[in-house]
Amino acid sequence: MRPVDLARRHDLSAQAVRNYESAGALPPAERTSAGHRRYTARHARALRAFLSLRRAVGHRAALDLLSTLHGGDLEGALTLLGRAHEQLxxxxxxxxxxxxxxxxxxxxxxxxxxxxxxxxxxxxxxxxxxxxxxxxxxxxxxxxxxxxxxxxxxxxxxxxxxxxxxxxxxxxxxxxxxxxxxxxxxxxxxxxxxxxxxxxxxxxxxxxARGIALLEASAALADHVRDGAASLGR
Structure with a gap:
């Protein structure tokens, strides 16, 4: 799907989705021969998890967790998630x-x-x-x-x-x-x-509300990891 297609699902702009990808909240997108981004279901799962995390713990903490996960550090991401639950x-x-x-x-x-x-x-x-x-x-x-x-x-x-x-x-x-x-x-x-x-x-x-958002984010993150969506260095 195009950036605009993914953005519309969450009432975002296409530029916001591209910015989230650049910051690490989404895994790197594939590119067409013309250089256009092409997103898949794994990007949709990552964005859903990020937005839920942002409601629960704030933008910076959510971005740190997703970028850690997409950087291949699953244990680090799980540690950050555990800290979010502890803070709540x-x-x-x-x-x-x-x-x-x-x-x-x-x-x-x-x-x-x-x-x-x-x-x-x-x-x-x-x-x-x-x-x-x-x-x-x-x-x-x-x-x-x-x-x-x-x-x-x-x-x-x-x-x-x-x-x-x-x-x-x-x-x-x-x-x-x-x-x-x-x-x-x-x-x-x-x-x-x-x-x-x-x-x-x-x-x-x-x-x-933060607790519910963290539950939703945890479920979305579990789907994201289980389906092999993140780059875990395997």
Missing amino acids: LRDRTTLTVVERAVGDLEQGEDRGRPPRTLWIGELAARLGLSPATLRHWERFGLLAPSRERVSGHRLYPPSTVHDAELVHLLRRGGHRLGDIAEILGQVRTMGENSSVHTALTASRERVT
Whole structure:
């Protein structure tokens, strides 16, 4: 088939298909005597796999995997696919942790514990921790208290109290500080509490869509490899 024939199947331009081939997402096409590209069913399978992978892991990662496969390195391609599944699992696990932690915090607020600005001793007592632990979390970048202008003592506004409670919950769940820093970063990008549930729902939908796309890509890749479509150096 011609580039335009393959492109129409996926609502792409013929130039996009040629670019994907040049980048390694498709195996090299055969050429007619006039130098025109001729694509086959193996190119269609490769393009289907690439587009599914792109929805799941992004353009660069999908291109790396397909170009590795078409370069003859099946083991390398399988390793990259495994990493994509691992990343999706980490994202799903992180999202579940955030959902549970936000729910736990809201339950605490419903029990009549509205957050307010606290001194370090007050926050430590509230969490049942030592002030030294809070200072350690601060040095690790998990908390960012303000300072009282005259004395220089630490002050924890409501947003930082929220962070401290979330860190405490995650630490009790056995999470490492490095993992908690990543989770906090995601929570902070969600905005104020009023929009957290909307953001969590949208994040869950994106993760689910990526999971389905990765399943589709894995199936397409299996067909591609099984039928001997890629150049595996055999």
